[in-house]
Amino acid sequence: MTDREVKTLFVDPGEAGEDGVRLDRWFRRRWPHLTQVQIQRMARSGQIRVDGSRAKADTRLQAGSQVRVPPLPDTPEPGERFVLSDRDAKFARSLVIYEDEEVLVLNKPAGLAVQGGTKTSQHVDRLLSAWGEGLERPRLVHRLDRDTSGVLVLGKTPAAAARLSGAFARHKAQKTYWALVVGTPHPTEGIIDVPLAKKGINDREMVVPVDAKDPKAEAAETEFVTISRAGPRVSWMALRPHTGRTHQLRAHMKAMGHPILGDPKYGDEKSNALSAGLQLQLHARRLVIPHPSQGLLAIEAPLSREMKEGFARFGFDEHEADPEPFARKASPVAKSSPRSSSPKSGPKSSPKSTSPRSTSPKSGPKSSSPRSSSPRSSGAGSSISKSSKKR
Numbered sequence: 001m002t003d004r005e006v007k008t009l010f011v012d013p014g015e016a017g018e019d020g021v022r023l024d025r026w027f028r029r030r031w032p033h034l035t036q037v038q039i040q041r042m043a044r045s046g047q048i049r050v051d052g053s054r055a056k057a058d059t060r061l062q063a064g065s066q067v068r069v070p071p072l073p074d075t076p077e078p079g080e081r082f083v084l085s086d087r088d089a090k091f092a093r094s095l096v097i098y099e100d101e102e103v104l105v106l107n108k109p110a111g112l113a114v115q116g117g118t119k120t121s122q123h124v125d126r127l128l129s130a131w132g133e134g135l136e137r138p139r140l141v142h143r144l145d146r147d148t149s150g151v152l153v154l155g156k157t158p159a160a161a162a163r164l165s166g167a168f169a170r171h172k173a174q175k176t177y178w179a180l181v182v183g184t185p186h187p188t189e190g191i192i193d194v195p196l197a198k199k200g201i202n203d204r205e206m207v208v209p210v211d212a213k214d215p216k217a218e219a220a221e222t223e224f225v226t227i228s229r230a231g232p233r234v235s236w237m238a239l240r241p242h243t244g245r246t247h248q249l250r251a252h253m254k255a256m257g258h259p260i261l262g263d264p265k266y267g268d269e270k271s272n273a274l275s276a277g278l279q280l281q282l283h284a285r286r287l288v289i290p291h292p293s294q295g296l297l298a299i300e301a302p303l304s305r306e307m308k309e310g311f312a313r314f315g316f317d318e319h320e321a322d323p324e325p326f327a328r329k330a331s332p333v334a335k336s337s338p339r340s341s342s343p344k345s346g347p348k349s350s351p352k353s354t355s356p357r358s359t360s361p362k363s364g365p366k367s368s369s370p371r372s373s374s375p376r377s378s379g380a381g382s383s384i385s386k387s388s389k390k391r
Contacts, residue, residue, distance in 0.1 A: 004071045013063030018162075020169035023050065023067075024057040024115075025140065029158060031072055032137055036115040036125055042070055058246075084129040092127035098299050102160035102292045103153065104131070104138045107301040110149040110279055114140065124152065131156070141165045142173075145247065149304035150177070150284025160292040167290050168244070174288040176326070177239040177249060178227075178303075180281035180310045181258040182271040184235050188226040192252050196220040196245050206265065207251040220245045222252045225325040230314035233274060234261065238285075238325040249282065261310060278313070279306040286323060 011018050011026070018026070024039045027048075040057045042048045047070035050059060061067070084092075098105040106124065108114070113123040128138050138154040139161035155161025167173050194209045197216035201208070210217045221242040228236045235258070239249050247266070253259055254266040261271055262278040275281075283304060291297040303311065303318055311318060 004074075006071065007069040009067050009069055011061045011063055011065040011067065018061070018166075019063040020060050021165055022057070023048070023055055023059045023061055025165065026061055026067070027069075028139060029161065032134055032139070034072065038073060084127070088127060089130035092130035095127075097151075097301060098297070099156075102156050103164070103297060104156050105287075105297075105299050106152045106154070107304075108144055108149055108152040108284075110147050110304050110306045113146045114143045114152065128154070142168050142244070144284055145250075145280075145282075147280040148177075148282045148284060149307065150301040151175075151287040151299050152284070153287060153289065153299070155292070163292040164289065171242065172290055174286075175241060175284065176286040176324075177241075178283045178285045178307070178321070179237045179239055179249065179253065180261045180307075180314065180316075181235050181237055181253050182233070182261060182268075182274055183258045184229055184232055185224065185226060185237070185256055185258050189224060191221060191223045191242075192256060193219075193221045194252060194255055196248065196251055198246065204265075207245065207247040209251070209255045218245055219243060220248050220252065222249060223326055227321050227325060228316055230316065234314045236311075236314075236316050236321075238321070240326055262306070278310050281307060281310045283307045 011021075013019060023043065024036060027034055027039050036057070039048075043055060043057045043059075046054050047068075048055060049068040050061065051066050052068075095106040095108065096104065097107045108124060115123055115125045125140060128140075131138050135158070138156050139158070141153060141155055141161055141164040144150065144152055153164060155164045195212045195214070195217040196207050197210040197214055197218060198205055199208050199210075199216075200206075212219075223240040223242060225238045226235050227238055230236075237253075239253075241248050245251075250260055250263055250266045254263075254268070259267045259271045261267075261275045261281040263271065263275075263280050263282075267275065284301060286298070286300045288296060288298045300323070310316075
């Protein structure tokens with residue numbers, strides 16, 4: 001059977017990282033030559049179907065799902081391959097903050113999309129040609145919003161990409177974001193558990209809080225801790241998403257009544273006034289994830305230029321932050337009603353005390369003291385802790 005024939009394949013429940021993987025990533029693992037635009041086009045036109053129905057490129061596949069694979073574009077001949085300019089290749093490699101034989105970690109700049117689209121020609125996926133094509137090309141295993149800077153991890157082999165994707169799907173990856181938000185959240189730390197859904201608002205699509213019974217509702221949970229304050233105007237927050245919804249952190253902070261500064265989509269009048277001249281103040285600061293073969297990988301991304309501008313304006317010092325701000329105490333839960341899509345609508349119920357949460361991966365290798373990482377690591381800290389568990 002060739003790529004020019006229609007195929008029906010099943011999502012293998014026994015293969016690591018398959019259950020819960022995005023449809024576009026599932027295709028890219030099998031046919032690395034496909035571009036994001038090609039996959040999106042086949043999905044939009046109905047050529048790709050999941051369990052007999054149309055599906056979007058970001059649809060999450062379930063173990064046992066049936067995927068219709070249409071005739072695919074041919075793999076380009078060697079002479080026809082896209083050639084990245086030396087300038088772009090140099091730029092791509094300048095983003096590296098950690099690299100070994102299986103894992104590549106970039107410090108993604110704000111304003112650079114992760115994947116391409118109809119009107120997006122410059123993106124991380126394109127820049128990965130700096131490492132080669134085919135099996136040599138690193139594979140995306142998660143995403144960041146275009147305007148969010150920070151840690152972006154990729155797998156350098158199909159097996160490594162599958163294991164890393166599986167870690168994200170099984171919530172074994174600890175992500176810590178830094179954000180500057182308007183006002184002073186109360187309580188100062190806790191968990192916001194508010195379902196979200198994509199809705200059309202004023203001729204554009206936004207993610208808003210909805211009732212859990214809404215047919216479009218997706219469970220969304222974010223842990224938050226206040227690191228520092230600039231008086232009553234602005235707070236520096238650490239945010240940890242326990243789920244991975246589109247614009248989750250931005251929508252949750254807006255629902256609490258404390259939108260992130262520099263956010264043209266989810267900001268309000270007060271945040272817009274404080275944000276003059278600033279871009280989105282959201283940075284993927286730290287990621288702790290099981291390495292595909294050797295324990296835990298902990299990576300920190302240096303602050304972007306955009307975040308440094310925000311820190312300088314409000315007098316924050318990045319060295320004041322605890323690298324693990326969520327490891328301190330039990331956190332209350334803040335639940336919000338659907339009306340909290342208004343910036344001023346915060347949690348409606350009194351926070352309820354919960355049992356302490358561990359910030360280490362829910363299941364994963366026990367680690368000894370981290371040792372220094374490979375010589376390719378640079379910038380902020382990165383380390384691998386050896387596992388005492390056999391793999």
